[in-house]
Amino acid sequence: xxxxxxxxxxxxxxxxxxxxxxxxxxxxxxxxxxxxxxxxxxxxxxxxxxxxxxxxxxxxxxxxxxxxxxxxxxxxxxxxxxxxxxxxxxxxxxxxxxxxxxxxxxxxxxxxxxxxxxxxxxxxxxxxxxxxxxxxxxxxxxxxxxxxxxxxxxxxxxxxxxxxxxxxxxxxxxxxxxxxxxxxxxxxxxxxxxxxxxxxxxxxxxxxxxxxxxxxxxxxxxxxxxxxxxxxxxxxxxxxxxxxxxxx
Amino acid sequence: xxxxxxxxxxxxxxxxxxxxxxxxxxxxxxxxxxxxxxxxxxxxxxxxxxxxxxxxxxxxxxxxxxxxxxxxxxxxxxxxxxxxxxxxxxxxxxxxxxxxxxxxxxxxxxxxxxxxxxxxxxxxxxxxxxxxxxxxxxxxxxxxxxxxxxxxxxxxxxxxxxxxxxxxxxxxxxxxxxxxxxxxxxxxxxxxxxxxxxxxxxxxxxxxxxxxxxxxxxxxxxxxxxxxxxxxxxxxxxxxxxxxxxxxxxxxxxxxxxxxxxxxxxxxxxxxxxxxxxxxxxxxxxxxxxxxxxxxxxxxxxxxxxxxxxxxxxxxxxxxxxxxxxxxxxxxxxxxxxxxxxxxxxxxxxxxxxxxxxxxxxxxxxxxxx
Numbered sequence: 001x002x003x004x005x006x007x008x009x010x011x012x013x014x015x016x017x018x019x020x021x022x023x024x025x026x027x028x029x030x031x032x033x034x035x036x037x038x039x040x041x042x043x044x045x046x047x048x049x050x051x052x053x054x055x056x057x058x059x060x061x062x063x064x065x066x067x068x069x070x071x072x073x074x075x076x077x078x079x080x081x082x083x084x085x086x087x088x089x090x091x092x093x094x095x096x097x098x099x100x101x102x103x104x105x106x107x108x109x110x111x112x113x114x115x116x117x118x119x120x121x122x123x124x125x126x127x128x129x130x131x132x133x134x135x136x137x138x139x140x141x142x143x144x145x146x147x148x149x150x151x152x153x154x155x156x157x158x159x160x161x162x163x164x165x166x167x168x169x170x171x172x173x174x175x176x177x178x179x180x181x182x183x184x185x186x187x188x189x190x191x192x193x194x195x196x197x198x199x200x201x202x203x204x205x206x207x208x209x210x211x212x213x214x215x216x217x218x219x220x221x222x223x224x225x226x227x228x229x230x231x232x233x234x235x236x237x238x239x240x241x242x243x244x245x246x247x248x
Numbered sequence: 249x250x251x252x253x254x255x256x257x258x259x260x261x262x263x264x265x266x267x268x269x270x271x272x273x274x275x276x277x278x279x280x281x282x283x284x285x286x287x288x289x290x291x292x293x294x295x296x297x298x299x300x301x302x303x304x305x306x307x308x309x310x311x312x313x314x315x316x317x318x319x320x321x322x323x324x325x326x327x328x329x330x331x332x333x334x335x336x337x338x339x340x341x342x343x344x345x346x347x348x349x350x351x352x353x354x355x356x357x358x359x360x361x362x363x364x365x366x367x368x369x370x371x372x373x374x375x376x377x378x379x380x381x382x383x384x385x386x387x388x389x390x391x392x393x394x395x396x397x398x399x400x401x402x403x404x405x406x407x408x409x410x411x412x413x414x415x416x417x418x419x420x421x422x423x424x425x426x427x428x429x430x431x432x433x434x435x436x437x438x439x440x441x442x443x444x445x446x447x448x449x450x451x452x453x454x455x456x457x458x459x460x461x462x463x464x465x466x467x468x469x470x471x472x473x474x475x476x477x478x479x480x481x482x483x484x485x486x487x488x489x490x491x492x493x494x495x496x497x498x499x500x501x502x503x504x505x506x507x508x509x510x511x512x513x514x515x516x517x518x519x520x521x522x523x524x525x526x527x528x529x530x531x532x533x534x535x536x537x538x539x540x541x542x543x544x545x546x547x548x549x550x551x552x553x554x555x556x557x558x559x560x561x562x563x564x565x566x567x568x569x570x571x572x573x574x575x576x577x578x579x580x581x582x583x584x585x586x587x588x589x590x591x592x593x594x595x596x597x598x599x600x601x602x603x604x605x606x607x608x609x610x611x612x613x614x615x616x617x618x
Contacts, residue, residue: 051480053480072479072484073479073480074479074480074481074482074483074484074485077479077480077481077482078482082480083480085477089474089476089477090477091470091473091474091477091478092473092474093472093473094469094470094473098466098469098470101466102466102467102470102478102481103481105481105482105483107463108482108483108484109487110464110467110483110484110487110488110491111491113462113463113464113467114459114462114464114491115462116462116463116464117461117462117463119463158481162481162482
């Protein structure tokens, strides 16, 4: 069975350092996959490789049975991959409303966009996302003035506006309150009906709430993949990852 | 609600008043010399507008706008020069002085007025597409792009200066008679010439304004803010950057054509680094984020130069430099930000409702988005 995203024998070297080393994984459509691993395991680099920010040294990445290896960022985004950054990246000089509008990127051609003043279908999606992100009353605020939690939500909202088939969330709940984390978990579980998610997260409580599959990376390679209970029972994982945590 | 400065309807109204005022000038002014001078200010206004669009709005600082302006101007001058050549006298005099016996291939298309004017616009536009495309695709941005435009400008300047037999060298081209369009002669000192410039200025401003309000404008603004982020939303950043750079170049090329129509002259000085720098200074002083502000910057500086420059001679440059430093230091967004702050104060006094940002900075409110 082929998944929505298939990473095969992916490697990335920075000079002589092997950051990603023969890493393979498959993500099935409609699931939430949590990517775990100690610092420097290569989680964010993997996300960079999938979204085209970094070009792999070798290996292939298939998205919906299409080879997207080494393509440009915008082409991969257009194919249906949305991304939220580890350090929330919103357009800080623009209003919340403008941020969400820009993210609604069905029409990306610069020439056609010259003649577009009203975007079809935007309003409905916009209201839905603004409501979900809890930003309905903050639409005219400059994004740079939002609190950290609100900024996280705005970026999640931007990814939702893109309507991607695959969402890559790099530490989405950092800086959120308990209540906000609960809400995020609920929304992510709902999203599973229409999209597939890969979530990089350290918070095990959050992972427990949302993960269908857990993938553990270590030193740029796949260490283990399975359900959370399988992972927790895995001796090697305990050794390199959970073990270290207990010791710390 | 909010600052009226950011109200779209108010902005369009201000544009309408502004253009009605400058369009009506020939009705009250019959000094043809002054009219011609004011029309050249209109050309400078178009150049400031093109810089405002590219730099203020697109975030791309172009110190080589003289390329598009100069190529447009040379194209127009070549067309006007060829209009005065007859069958018995088919070669411009300066070529004969450089012992050319045949009209060079480069000049042949300019024998037709339509083809000549088309090339005067198309060549600089095509240059922008190619140069911008190569640079932006390679992700050359910020100050590196600025340096490349400067280098490119110097290259063009040198080539034109050097190829005397084809370009007239340092003397440039001075077509002996005014532009003929069909059977009509466009007297550069007539209201007709003024209105031609006015129509182009008005049309390019309206189109530029619409562009900033379109989806393209929204994406361009986002790219200025954080180009890296915008890539991951699916937009080709290079495509958008090339587009805004080219549109800006197109306006400058049209300005170049208008300029030669008014002054019947072009020389490498139009591709001098100093001239391209002054375009940027107009936009910076007037306010690069405001199309109209940039234009007014051009009018004010060039107007002051014409009148004060005669009085103060070279001290004028010192005055201009000092003024520039003061504006950059105290009004980094130019004179237009004075108006923005003034209107902001007015509207906040009228409604005591807080804007939601405590710093007292004007909050950009985007009215009716759908």
